[in-house]
Amino acid sequence: MALIDIPPDLTFVALAAVTIIGAILALQARELIYGAVALAISFIGVAGFFVSLDAPYLAMLQIAIYVGAIVVLILFTIMLVRREVGEEAKDSPQSGEGSVGLWLAGLLSLAISGVAALAGPNMPSTLPSGSLPVSELGPTLATQYPIPLIILALLMSATLIGALVLAKVER
């Protein structure tokens, strides 16, 4: 028995306030590390939204991946890649790199649009109703939504290759 019922609207307003104020502070912070902390708080607010929408698994992954890892990434870039004031950006693409990127991007967008055009009519138009147990998540993704899953996988491998190209040390 719950003694006090918290109205769902109040939860929504509180979460929205945390998320939006965190986002504003992230943009407004003078010290960049305060910006990172505010961004983390904003992400935690978004995770709260996922919990209130009956998607706890998504909320936990939001915290683990976005708050845990993206904040790490931001801190790394801020602290280790600080440019001296007045220095111009020098990383112009080398010959060949740009055209390869263009080709890949073009192929990828062609593939995505082609697959979407072919598979579009067959996709279920409504989301599964009610909250989905975590154990059903994998089978649903693999059986009902295989095409979007494959497209996402393509996108992620493109991201991975891009990260490898960026991180490659010139010898």
Add this chain to the structure above:
Amino acid sequence: MVVFPPTTPQEVIALILYIITSHTFITIIIFPGFIHLTLVVMFLTWYERKLLARIQLRIGPLYAGGPGGILQPIADGVKLIFKEVMIPYKADKPLFLAMPLMLVLFAALPFAVIPFGQHWVIANLEVGLVFLFAMTSLFPSMILIFAWASNSKFPFLGGLRSLFQQVAYEIPMWVAALSVVMLAGSLNLTNIVEAQSKIWFIVPAFLSFIVFFIAIMAELERLPFDLPEAEPELVAGWFTESSGAVFMVIFLGLYMKVYLMSSLVTVLFLGGWWGPAFLPQPVWFIIKTLIVATFMIIPRGVYPRLRVDMLIKTGWTRLLIIALANVFLTILLIHSGILSAWGI
């Protein structure tokens, strides 16, 4: 009769009694909540000092009272509270004071999903394991922010090492836990323990137990992976500038994490609360957890420290490969039906 808001004194008393005797209150405040956690963490600090002393042929804490100086943690606490909290000149004061408290908070939160017995769990989340990993994945960021707020070189180097360490251990840790999740078919920690009623998962998933244990040693920054502290190189690593009560709060958080991770090993691999029936379930759980904690403390008296590059290389070229191989092995075990005799 319980009413809210109460109007007469009898109703106030009834309400207070109702709250104090409710299952929620008992699980949060007494067991497995705050009081139990504080006591075990205090015991762990004494236990580590005593055990290390025995390994090094010393006596360890002795004079603080009780058998073997077991009241030493209380003496330590009183001493640290009365010491001056020195905040470095030009340190970032709000973050410097807030981050130790956040460390304790995020070390205590995951205990909400640890099942100490069939009914001794605060929040029986469907995604308990992911919740626990999500909370613990925030530690390196908080450590780096605290190190940055100290405005000093040694803490900052320690904080950066903590982040490097996370890159090395986190993915092998998740993948090692994956094979347990496949064996149990659930992310809920209570279900994982219940699936081990006939066979503990350390038997079918022994390789992933090894990988998981090494990964959480790196996560807890215990020797041989205590690079972020590294006394000979970095003074005291990321908490060099902390003193007095700040230091005490940080240590509380660190030992709470040791207890958390030992109990996670117990839940995932050692059958949680299962044991012969002459002792209650939580007692079995705590005994197993303290045995795991013992094996986490012993390397501190035995092994030298690794380098950062060695740790990252080990994490990515050995631990991750072994953990992935074990995932495929687990798939084979499940589909071949060898384990069906034990209900898997």
